[in-house]
Amino acid sequence: MDVVVRTPTDLLGTLTDVERKHAPQELFLAGDLDLLARGPRVSVVGSRKVSLDGLRRARMLAKALVDHEIIVVSGLAEGVDTAAHQAAIDAGGRTIAVLGTPLDQAYPKDNLELQALIGREHLLVSQFPAGYRTQPGSFPMRNRTMALLTDATVIVEAGEKSGTVHQGWEALRLGRLLFLLESVANDPQLSWPREMIRYGAQVLSRESLADALQDIPTVTAYRGHELRHIA
Amino acid sequence: MIERLDFASCYAYSPRGATEASLQSRQLCYRIKAGDAEAIRLAAERVRTFHESGALPGFFGANVTLVAVPGRAPLAPGASSRTHSICDALLRCGLAREVVALLERVEPVLKSAYAAPVERPSAEEHYATIAVAPTLLTPARVLLVDDVVTRGATLLGAASRIQEAFPECELRGFALVRTESFDEVTAVRDPRVGIIEVARTGKTVRRP
Numbered sequence: 001m002d003v004v005v006r007t008p009t010d011l012l013g014t015l016t017d018v019e020r021k022h023a024p025q026e027l028f029l030a031g032d033l034d035l036l037a038r039g040p041r042v043s044v045v046g047s048r049k050v051s052l053d054g055l056r057r058a059r060m061l062a063k064a065l066v067d068h069e070i071i072v073v074s075g076l077a078e079g080v081d082t083a084a085h086q087a088a089i090d091a092g093g094r095t096i097a098v099l100g101t102p103l104d105q106a107y108p109k110d111n112l113e114l115q116a117l118i119g120r121e122h123l124l125v126s127q128f129p130a131g132y133r134t135q136p137g138s139f140p141m142r143n144r145t146m147a148l149l150t151d152a153t154v155i156v157e158a159g160e161k162s163g164t165v166h167q168g169w170e171a172l173r174l175g176r177l178l179f180l181l182e183s184v185a186n187d188p189q190l191s192w193p194r195e196m197i198r199y200g201a202q203v204l205s206r207e208s209l210a211d212a213l214q215d216i217p218t219v220t221a222y223r224g225h226e227l228r229h230i231a
Numbered sequence: 232m233i234e235r236l237d238f239a240s241c242y243a244y245s246p247r248g249a250t251e252a253s254l255q256s257r258q259l260c261y262r263i264k265a266g267d268a269e270a271i272r273l274a275a276e277r278v279r280t281f282h283e284s285g286a287l288p289g290f291f292g293a294n295v296t297l298v299a300v301p302g303r304a305p306l307a308p309g310a311s312s313r314t315h316s317i318c319d320a321l322l323r324c325g326l327a328r329e330v331v332a333l334l335e336r337v338e339p340v341l342k343s344a345y346a347a348p349v350e351r352p353s354a355e356e357h358y359a360t361i362a363v364a365p366t367l368l369t370p371a372r373v374l375l376v377d378d379v380v381t382r383g384a385t386l387l388g389a390a391s392r393i394q395e396a397f398p399e400c401e402l403r404g405f406a407l408v409r410t411e412s413f414d415e416v417t418a419v420r421d422p423r424v425g426i427i428e429v430a431r432t433g434k435t436v437r438r439p
Contacts, residue, residue: 014268018311151265172307175266200304200339217261223269227262230255230419231242231273 001119003103003130004029008148011036013224019174022144024127028103031123035094039221041071042213043146043171045164046080046156054080054157057181059087061154061209066093068213073150075100075142076115078108080156080164085114089122098149099126100142101134125149143167152177152216154204157184165192172199177216179204232358232391235428238404238437239287240380241278241420248415256416260408263378266313274407275320277420282326286422290403291326296370298331300377300389301361303352304339317407318376327374333396334389337362351381354435357388363396372401380406383427383437409437 008023009015015023029036042065046054062072062084072088074081076097088095097118099107103126106112118124127145128138140163147153147170155178158164171178178201185193185203197203204212244260245253262270282291299314306312318330338360340352375389386404393402404427425438 016266016268016311016316018266018309021309169307173309175302175310175313198305198339199307199310200302217257217264219261219265219267222258223262223265223267225258227259227270227273230259231270231277 001030001103004033009224011149011224012220019148022141022170023148024141024145026127027145028126028129029123030103030119032121033123035071035096035123037221039071039218040151040216041073041096041149041220042216043073043150043153043167044080044084044156045074045143045146045153045158045167047158047162047164048077048079050079050083050157053183055083057183058083058156061156061181062087062093063091064209064213066091070213070216071096073098073146075139075146076111076118077139078110082111082114084156085118089117094122096123096125098142098146099124099128100139102126102128102130102132104130105134107134139163140166144170147171147174147176149220150176151218151220152179154179154181155184156181160190160192168192168196168201172196172201178202179212182206232354232429233387233394235426236383236387236390236402236404237289237424238380238383238386238406238427239290239422239424240406240409241274241281241422242408243411243416243419243421244379244408245411245414245416250415250417252416252419256419259419260379263317263407264313266316268316271313271317271320275317275324275326278321278407279324279326281422287424290374290405290424291321292372293328295327295372295374296329296331296368297321297327298333298373298375298393300375300385301334301336303336303341305336314376314378317378321376331366331368331370333364333366334392335362335364336360352384353433354384354387354391354429357385358391361389361392363392370397370400373397373403375402375404377404377406379408379410380427380437381410381412382435384435387427387429387435409439
């Protein structure tokens with residue numbers, strides 16, 4: 001596996017102060033780097049222990065993103081992440097996995113094969129150098145990086161204390177689009193969806209999906225491109 | 232509520248157009264909307280050029296207070312206002328006296344760009360969800376600054392709040408980008424001065 005090292009500034013141009021706060025020093029990349037030069041990119045995230053309905057929704061969403069020529073970004077964890085990557089590949093789309101481990105490790109181990117496939121034909125991204133010992137804190141760090149690298153985040157399903165919630169708040173903090181599937185937004189057991197909606201998260205329903213996806217702008221892929229001739 | 236506001240904008244943006252200029256207009260507009268530091272810096276420098284050439288008469292100057300128009304939802308913890316960063320960039324270009332954070336969104340409204348025309352928030356809804364921060368200042372000339380103007384309802388709602396708090400102040404609106412919803416864009420750089428007003432139907436209309 002050929003690994004390329006880039007800084008967030010290489011990929012996104014000048015970062016704002018808000019972006020710099022949680023941005024990693026460097027990113028290790030393997031696969032099709034051209035995926036970084038087109039867009040839009042949308043994160044599909046959710047719990048590891050997910051309901052069957054949640055898996056079905058993750059797959060449906062990933063397929064809809066592919067139909068809109070959107071790159072499906074996720075974290076290659078168990079549950080929602082794996083379903084989203086697999087559905088994007090099955091639908092003939094492109095996908096980027098932002099790992100909570102270094103590129104030379106897989107978590108869960110069951111995803112070793114999928115990770116290798118994504119590293120060959122799509123793109124793997126990690127902020128952790130080879131040999132780095134993965135810690136519990138690595139996963140929320142990965143989620144903040146995923147928010148930084150994508151134009152929008154969609155939360156499919158997540159409990160009250162799920163790590164996915166970190167990514168939702170980071171997307172809002174960065175001023176990126178955040179969508180909550182209607183099923184999670186209306187879950188009376190959860191308090192964070194109401195809070196996030198107050199700060200600008202949008203509810204994505206079956207009816208609003210197509211319009212919302214059509215309007216997701218390609219920004220992250222073009223940042224760093226010269227603008228002087230236009231502005 | 233005020234019913235008429237002088238406003239200026241510097242770039243045209245076509246949401247759906249297919250010409251090269253329309254495509255470029257989207258690239259620039261999206262990056263400004265996303266708070267991209269480089270796009271905002273270049274745009275502010277371009278505003279200075281337009282100001283110096285006389286294309287934006289009465290909008291900028293040494294006695295102007297810049298006020299950022301709030302986004303559609305309250306700022307999330309740790310977030311920063313992108314319109315405020317546009318104000319800062321304009322100030323760094325010597326286009327105003329000061330930037331003052333006078334307006335704050337206290338409740339979210341539905342995002343204009345994702346709402347069907349009938350569902351888009353009215354100037355009244357913007358007015359109802361924006362508050363003026365307490366201040367001892369009495370600015371003489373306020374320029375409200377937004378990133379992108381569509382119909383102008385946000386600017387009109389925000390302007391109404393400013394006028395209520397400072398009835399004597401001279402008030403204008405500015406957006407870096409104006410949306411040309413049904414047209415191709417022939418030139419992205421296109422400084423224009425016009426008005427936003429409430430039509431007889433009660434809807435906000437923008438010219439140009």
